[in-house]
Amino acid sequence: MNGVESVEIEVVRLAHGRDLALPDYATAAAAGADLLAAIDGEIELGPLERKIVPTGISLALPVGFEAQVRPRSGLAAKNGITVANAPGTIDADYRGEVGVILINLSREPFKITRGMRIAQLVIARHARAIWREVGELDRTARGAGGFGSTGVATGDAKTGTG
Secondary structure, eight states: OTTOOOOOOEEEEOGGGTTSOOOEESSTTOSSEEEEOOOSSEEEEOTTOEEEEEEEEEEEOOTTEEEEEEOOHHHHHHHOEEETTSSEEEOTTOOSEEEEEEEEOSSSOEEEETTOEEEEEEEEEOOOOOOOOOSOOOOOSSTTOOSSTTOSSTTOOOOTTO
16 A cells, blocks of 8 residues: 555454454555454443453464554444453464453443444554663653643643643
8 A cells, every 4th residue: 555554464264253354444544444243143232331342353463563452433432332441452472362342331232243343453563662770760841740731722731840
């Protein structure tokens, strides 16, 4: 694809996902590929209930890459359905089935059916940190300010230690 890095990911379709499509991108510029529910019948997710939904696939990611399981914005906005551990991380050495931990944050039950697009998968490079303990960190304008210290409106930012 023009200007977009590609990486080959080995995928195994498990028996209960044989008839379902592999993860696919909805548009040419989409970052996330849709994951499908590989379930028999349907699952009802009650208000504030969470369940691991199988996808019927296992992956082999190259070392230096991870797969991030993220919510689908339409399910979140319209139905209050999101990924409980968003983003969920699939490491390069994991070979089990990709499962999606869905949670219903609405007041209404939600039905998940076979083949439903339930989440998206983003493939990303990552680095491993080499931790170097120091006695003090360099100073920045933001300092230790966090958890809303920069405000919500333009010009709200505090300086110094926040």
